[in-house]
Amino acid sequence: MQVFADPITVNCRKVLAGLDFLGAPFERVHVDYFKGEHKDPSYTALNPNASVPALRDGDFELWESNAILQYAADKMGRDDAYPRDLQRRADINRWLLWESSSWFPSCYVFLVENCVKPLLGAEPDPAVLDAQAAQFHKLAGILDARLARSEWICGDRPTIADIALAAPMHLHVHQKLPLADHPNLKRWMTGNIEKMPSWDKTWVGPGFTLDRSGQAS
Ligand SMILES: N[C@@H](CCC(=O)N[C@@H](CS)C(=O)NCC(=O)O)C(=O)O
The missing domain is CATH 1.20.1050.10 (Glutathione S-transferase Yfyf (Class Pi); Chain A, domain 2)
Incomplete structure (x- = not known):
């Protein structure tokens, strides 16, 4: 998985800490928030909201930090962190x-x-x-x-x-x-x-x- 993020922001910290907590391996691709890189067309093609973070897993692309946490928890089978009950x-x-x-x-x-x-x-x-x-x-x-x-x-x-x-x-x-x-x-x-x-x-x-x-x- 690739996570497009700037670790200084709220929702990026959420995903970076969350994926680490879930034991999900990922590569971080830096998107510099204060330089406005989240507004660059090369990034908005992935996340049309022009906001960070976003995730790419093979051909699958996902934005919304909480959806990323849900996806990663299920992918890793972490039923303790996101119970199926x-x-x-x-x-x-x-x-x-x-x-x-x-x-x-x-x-x-x-x-x-x-x-x-x-x-x-x-x-x-x-x-x-x-x-x-x-x-x-x-x-x-x-x-x-x-x-x-x-x-x-x-x-x-x-x-x-x-x-x-x-x-x-x-x-x-x-x-x-x-x-x-x-x-x-x-x-x-x-x-x-x-x-x-x-x-x-x-x-x-x-x-x-x-x-x-x-x-x-
Ligand atoms: N609901 C979105 C919110 C994402 C969001 O607003 N991210 C902020 C950084 S924490 C951002 O990139 N804002 C765009 C801007 O300030 O131009 C999520 O949870 O992923």
Whole structure:
């Protein structure tokens, strides 16, 4: 499999960490997000959305990060990470759809205001952050309630739902996501997700860097 991705982005980190977690072998083809390579016709022929990531497996091409996780889990026969049981799978599918339609857009506001804008020399807009706060807390509260019931999103072991839901908050400290009122969510992110080897291998730092040399150990 080939994964076309820039590892600094939310949905690429999701797929790169997810495929590693699933033990799916792949070759990464770099698509430089900040250089706009995802808009190049040579790439949009593969993903007409002009967004990353995308996957090629022989003649088969696929975009949508969560569909890529589902495909890779099934291809690798990882029934623990994406169970075939009707209701457990429906539960995971629900979180994948919710992540894409609700969670990612809300977390993305914090990413843009508190990470992207400062990188580009602009100031975060407090009005934009204030306007998003109620929606963020509603969604985070849903996750927090779920994580009050179980160690991971879908029980006592990680699934592709965990990887998908973690990705939009991957820079949560620098995004300044207000997690203080959501202790179970914070516990899951810092105590579970960030301890996963697949997550650590796909580390991204403030300023969207992959270079850890400047970081405290
Ligand atoms: N729903 C898509 C979203 C993909 C997406 O929006 N990717 C971002 C990077 S995380 C992107 O490439 N955006 C295009 C742009 O900013 O021009 C997925 O999950 O794959």
